[in-house]
Each structure stands twice: as C-alpha cells, then as structure tokens.
Amino acid sequence: MGNKATDIVTALVTPILEELNLELVDVEFKKEGPNWFLRVFIDKDKGVDLEDCSQVSEKLSEKLDETDPIEQAYFLEVSSPGAERPLKKEKDIQKSIGKHVYVTTYEPIDGEKAFEGLLKDFDGENLEIEIKIKTRSKLYTVPYEKVASARLAIVF
Numbered sequence: 001m002g003n004k005a006t007d008i009v010t011a012l013v014t015p016i017l018e019e020l021n022l023e024l025v026d027v028e029f030k031k032e033g034p035n036w037f038l039r040v041f042i043d044k045d046k047g048v049d050l051e052d053c054s055q056v057s058e059k060l061s062e063k064l065d066e067t068d069p070i071e072q073a074y075f076l077e078v079s080s081p082g083a084e085r086p087l088k089k090e091k092d093i094q095k096s097i098g099k100h101v102y103v104t105t106y107e108p109i110d111g112e113k114a115f116e117g118l119l120k121d122f123d124g125e126n127l128e129i130e131i132k133i134k135t136r137s138k139l140y141t142v143p144y145e146k147v148a149s150a151r152l153a154i155v156f
Contacts, residue, residue, distance in 0.1 A: 005029040005038070008069040009060075013040055016059045022052060025081045026088055029074070036074035041081040053078045087150040093122045102153040103129060105146045115140055116153055 006027040017024050025041040042048055042056055057078040064076070087093050087101065102116045109115075117131035120139065127142040127150075 005070050008067075009038060009040065009064075012063045012067065012069075013056065013060050016056060016063070017042060020052065020055060022048065022056065025092075026086055029070070036070075036072055037077060038070070038074045039077045039079070041079060041086075043081055043085070048080045053080070083152065083154055085152045087152065090122075090124060090144070093119070093127065093144075093150060096152060097122060100153045100155045101127075101129065101150060103127065103142060103150045104148045105142060106148045107146060109142055109146065110140060112140070115142060 006029050009027050009029070010024065013027070014024060022042045022044050025043050026039075027041070028037070028039040030037050030039070040056065040060065042052065044052070057076060060078065061076060064070070084102075085092075087096055096119050099119055100117065101119045102114070104114050105112075107113070115129045115131060117129045117140075119127060120130050121128040122144075125144055127144060127147070129140045129142060130137050131140060
C-alpha cells in the first residue's frame with residue numbers, strides 16, 4: 001500500500017506545488033506504532049515557512065478528501081525536509097555541489113559504503129566527494145548508479 005499511496009499523493013500534490021512555486025522533495029507513507037503518517041516534504045530556494053506548509057496541507061487535504069485514495073486513517077504532515085535534506089534527484093545533487101553530504105552505496109567502493117564529505121562535482125554519472133581524514137584529504141569517485149541514499153550533512 002505504501003508505494004501506491006505515495007504515487008497517488010505525488011500526483012495530487014504536484015499541481016498544488018507548481019501553483020505555489022514550491023518543490024516536492026519526498027512523500028512518505030509509514031506506520032509508526034499504531035498510527036499511519038502521510039508526510040509530504042516541500043522546499044523552495046529560500047526555504048519554506050509555516051505559511052507554505054499550511055497552504056499545501058489545506059489544499060492537499062481537500063484533494064485527499066475528494067478522492068479518498070487511502071483506506072486507513074492517517075495523520076497528514078507537510079513540512080520542510082530539514083537541514084539534512086535528502087537528495088533524491090540528480091538536480092538535488094547538482095544543486096549540492098560545494099556542500100557537505102552523506103552518501104551510502106549499494107556496494108563498497110574502495111572498501112567503503114559510506115562517504116561523508118564535501119561534494120566537489122557531479123557530472124550526471126559520478127559524484128566526486130572529498131573526505132578529510134585527520135590532516136589529509138582523499139577524493140572518492142562514486143558512480144551515481146551505485147548510490148543507495150544521499151543527503152545533506154551538518155558539519156559540527
């Protein structure tokens with residue numbers, strides 16, 4: 001049910017976001033404890049605010065009430081993706097060049113499956129990630145097709 005629900009919600013929310021000049025980052029439909037949560041993560045260049053989330057929530061709620069695509073009861077949450085935003089699409093990765101990222105892969109590359117460092121480049125096929133190890137830096141080339149997940153990372 002999860003994938004079908006997220007596909008339907010994606011189709012319903014996309015025109016709403018286009019109208020409001022917002023970007024869809026992700027849609028999740030998850031069971032946590034006894035409750036189901038439908039989470040819609042939105043963003044825009046200067047970040048979203050409470051008003052943006054509220055507008056999307058109201059408009060999407062109306063569409064969901066009209067079409068009633070999800071059988072069970074759930075809580076709808078619309079929010080920003082947060083500081084450690086997931087990088088789901090190629091354009092998300094492209095926009096993150098020069099930022100600190102955390103990337104995991106499906107299989108080891110140079111013996112590693114997790115890379116946290118500065119995203120130096122992305123040419124559509126490979127990510128170049130510079131990782132600092134004590135006083136030295138190492139540049140890893142990670143094929144995009146092997147990326148399991150990617151997100152921005154906070155540097156402390």
